[in-house]
Amino acid sequence: MRARRPQVGVVLTAQHRAGRFAFAREHQDWQIRHWRSVLFTDESRFTLSTCDRCDRVWRRRGERSAACNILQHDRFGGGSVMVWGGISLGGRTALHVLARGGLTAIRYRDEILRPLVRPYAGAVVPRFLLMQDNARPHVAGVCQQFLQEEGIDAMDWPARSPDLNPIEHIWDIMSRSIHQRHVAPQTVQELADALVQVWEEIPQETICHLIRSMPRHCREVIQARGGHTHY
Incomplete structure (x- = not known):
């Protein structure tokens, strides 16, 4: 056995596990034609300053506090950007940058559901x-009233299930892409512009591959009896 960093997962109660297990059993046999009609959506927050504790330095004993061995980190992130996006087998929505504050129900309806989801739904009905x-x-x-009035059906999604949402992998791809840039964004606006660019450059085949993996993700949840998976 070797010492390893523990996998980080959301807190799952017995009720959460039961809901995840039921969803996975219901959708494990869905074919591509079933998933083709689904728009997977989510919000994510990206910060200018990142510190994942994975960086390493080579140093001698007693040099722990030397300037060259310190990874400077702003504990408050130095500014952040929240974005919303949607992906499907047939394409993706525009990446929406949520400016000035967090997401509220009114903003979600007026900035996302009405201008972005409704037109997308109209093309897939x-x-x-x-x-x-x-x-x-x-x-x-x-x-909920807006969706009902527009005739848009929402999936009965199980709580605490980010590992089942393929768009979570897209956020990870985007984060690593931004982090690996030779010139990192220095302002919130530069970060927002970079995120939009990275979003648009992600190959559609990458998105399709993630969505086609949904049956496998469901089987993983079933095998874990609704518990955590490695995704």
Whole structure:
């Protein structure tokens, strides 16, 4: 045995596990034609300053505090950008940058559902399905009413299940792409512009591969009896 960093996972209660297990069993046999109508969506926050504790330095004893051995890190991130996006087998939405503050139910309806999701649903009808998690703005009454009025069906998504949402891998790809740039973004606006660029440059085949993996993800959840998976 060797010492390893523990995998980080969300807190799962017995109720969460049961919901995840039921969802996975219901969708494990879905074919590509079923997933083709689903738009997977999510929000993510990216910061200017990152510190994942994975960097290493070579140093001698007693040189721990030498300037060349210190990774400077702003504990408050030095500014951040929240974005929303949606992916499907047929394409993707525009990446929406949420400026000035967090996401509320009204903003979600007016900035995302109305201008971005509704037109996308109109191009996929009649079997369009919106995948959104159970964040409070998503399940608020004003948003549920809007979806009902527009005839947009939302998937019954299990709580605490980021490992089942393929767009989470897209956020990881984007984060690593930004982090590996020779010239890192220095301002919030530069970060937002870089994120939009990276989003648009992700190959559609990468997105399709992630969505085609949904049956395998479901089987992993079933094998874990609704518990954590390695995704």
